[in-house]
Amino acid sequence: MPVRRKDYQLIEEIIPNGARILDVGCGEGDLLHALKLSKDVRGYGIELREDKIISCVSKGIQVHHGDMEQLLSVYPDESFDYVVLSRTLQEIKNPAKVLMEIVRIGKQAIVSFPNFAHWKIRVQLMFSGTAPKNPALPYEWYNTPNVHYLTIKDFYSFVRSHNIEVLRAEFFSGHKKVSLLPNLFGEEALFLIKARR
Amino acid sequence: MESREIVHTEKAIFENGLVLESGKAIKPLEIAYETYGRLNSAGTNAVLICHALSGSANAAFWHERAKKPGWWDMYIGPGKAIDTNRYFVVCSNVIGGCYGSSGPSTINPETGREFGLDFPVVTINDMVNAQVMLMEYLGIEKWLCVIGGSMGGMQVLSWAFHHSEKTRGAIPIATTMQHTAQQIAFNAVGRQAIMRDPNWNNGNYYGKALPFQGLAVARMIGHITYLSDEAMNIKFARRLREKEAYGYDFSIDFEIESYLDYQGDSFVRRFDANSYLYLTKAIDYFEIYSEIQDSESVKAMDVDFLVLSFSSDWLYPPSQVEEIAKFLESYNKDVSYCCISSDYGHDSFLLYNESQDRLIRGFLGHLYDNV
Incomplete structure (x- = not known):
């Protein structure tokens, strides 16, 4: 048994039975599939890769093959109880637009991302002078899918200036929760947010 | 060499005929069809295959002395994506066609000669209304799924939007809600x-x-x-x-x-x-997009969709096919969409393609398991 991703565990904790969920960048639909089994959710996904679409369809998950930045605008306001954007924010071209869309089409949204201000990254950059790597950011500079590096502090300042309310925030390193100085000690962050309507 | 299972095209005749959208009628109505597999006792495993412009009721298996098997034999048969050990598969020739169903080349009983242009103009919805009669004739209350590409995909859309209570699933492939000027x-x-x-x-x-x-x-x-x-x-x-x-x-x-x-x-x-x-x-007249705008029936529709396009199809380009999925999503309907990468253009849906196989197999299997 592979160890369950911590952000998935937290998402399962948050989402109530029978909810209607959109997972943006859903991959092979593992999260939605788990939520279907444990919480009987109605799961929908958006995914860019054809092979992953096939896996989703075989699992009975509704999935749309395409670019999330063009697709999200199709859905009416509050189409979903929750929109999930897990470990994807740092990979998208226009994160501001996507964040505004997910809080529009979701009554609430769950966003998780690797924190670029984790102390080890700061130390690496300071002392090795190379682009930082860690379990949450395992790539070289030239093959990373990550195009926007952000920190927990950056995210807070974004939500403040974009009229988004934070309902819950969780910080963790590996499987351990972090409560002290999260922007320094948290490798990853997960936020439950909603638009102030 | 694999053994060739021989099949025959059957014919159903409806003496009372069918009234068309134009107000004219086809009387009597003849429908040529084939079936593969067996309808289960609950009647929950029937799958309708809709053919494209040049297709026929012979979707799978072999006709006697034929050089080729049915037009979608690579997807229909024992153990195949549309598994005839599991599903009861029906395919009928469209009305207006020339492979056994009523069309311009059938004999007009009034004159004893071929209809020619005296045959009434038919629409995609008329083709589907004829299939509805065949469905009742075969004792099927609800399809598990209706599947078809190109003109067949238009029939799938007509089924899903106009007869949504009669199907659980719909797989429109390489098709559109209406033709553009081009x-x-x-x-x-x-x-x-x-x-x-x-x-x-x-x-x-x-x-x-x-x-x-x-x-x-x-x-x-x-x-x-x-x-x-x-x-x-x-x-x-x-x-x-x-x-x-x-x-x-x-x-x-x-x-x-x-x-x-x-x-x-x-x-x-x-x-x-x-x-x-x-x-x-019939293809050019098809405009389901205009027929269903703001319709309450779309909101009430409970059909699972799998919409498929092919990357190199320029007759029905992926962006146009995707509009079907986006339209359904704008109503919060259950729909999956996949653009399958293929170099073979619009014809891709008629060729063997592993992605298409796995998508149809997975979608159907899931529908069936959740009846």
């Missing part, structure tokens, strides 16, 4: 090629010289739209046909010319020119 234009040129053939004679050519030239040209134009630039380059490039150098005349120089010539010639041997007019007209 798509109508290609069909119009095909029709003109036929109607400008002197042998066409206002559709009264049965028993005389047939409008082969016109139909062959229509098919050639169609075939260009079914392939893609990539597919033609892979298959033909600029290669010459049985020649080392240009002939400097107007005989066939290029492989692609020879291929189109062959496609045209083999098509006229198996297809009726008037049916080509009727079916392309």
Whole structure:
């Protein structure tokens, strides 16, 4: 048994039975599939890769093959109880637009991302002078899918200036929760947010 | 060599006929169909396959002495994506066609001669209404899924939007909610090629010289739209046909010319020119997008969709096919969409493609398991 991703565990904790969920960048639909089994959710996904679409369809998950930045605008306001954007924010071209869309089409949204201000990254950059790597950011500079590096502090300042309310925030390193100085000690962050309507 | 399971096309005759959208009627109505597998006792495993412009009821298995199996044999059969050990599969020839269902080449009981242009113009919705009669005739209350590509995909959409209570799932493939001007234009040129053939004679050519030239040209134009630039380059490039150098005349120089010539010639041997007019007209008239705008029935519709397109299809480009999925999503309907990468253009849906196989297999399996 592979160890369950911590952000998935937290998402399962948050989402109530029978909810209607959109997972943006859903991959092979593992999260939605788990939520279907444990919480009987109605799961929908958006995914860019054809092979992953096939896996989703075989699992009975509704999935749309395409670019999330063009697709999200199709859905009416509050189409979903929750929109999930897990470990994807740092990979998208226009994160501001996507964040505004997910809080529009979701009554609430769950966003998780690797924190670029984790102390080890700061130390690496300071002392090795190379682009930082860690379990949450395992790539070289030239093959990373990550195009926007952000920190927990950056995210807070974004939500403040974009009229988004934070309902819950969780910080963790590996499987351990972090409560002290999260922007320094948290490798990853997960936020439950909603638009102030 | 695999054993060839032989199948036959059956015929259902409805003496009371069918009233069409135009107000005219086909009476009696004849529907040619084939079935594979068995309807289970709960009646929950029936799958309808809708064929495209040049298809027939022979979707799978072999007719006696046939050189090829049915047109979607690679997807339908024991253990295949549409598993005949599991599902009861039905495919019928569309009305207006020329493979056994009522069409312009069937005999008008009033005159004892072929209908020709006296046959009423049919629509995609009419084709589906005829299939509804066949469905009742076969004792099926609800399809597990309706599946089809191109013109078959239009029938799938008509089923899903106009008879949503009669199907659980729908797989429209490489199709559209309505033709654009360019798509109508290609069909119009095909029709003109036929109607400008002197042998066409206002559709009264049965028993005389047939409008082969016109139909062959229509098919050639169609075939260009079914392939893609990539597919033609892979298959033909600029290669010459049985020649080392240009002939400097107007005989066939290029492989692609020879291929189109062959496609045209083999098509006229198996297809009726008037049916080509009727079916392309039905395709051009199809406009389900306008029929269902703001309709309450869309909101009430409970059908699971799998919408498929092919990356190199330029007759129904992925962006146009995707509009179907986006439309459904704008109503928060259950829909999956996949653009399958393939070099073979619109024809891709008729060829074996592993992604298409796995998507249909997975979607159907899931529908069936959740009945």
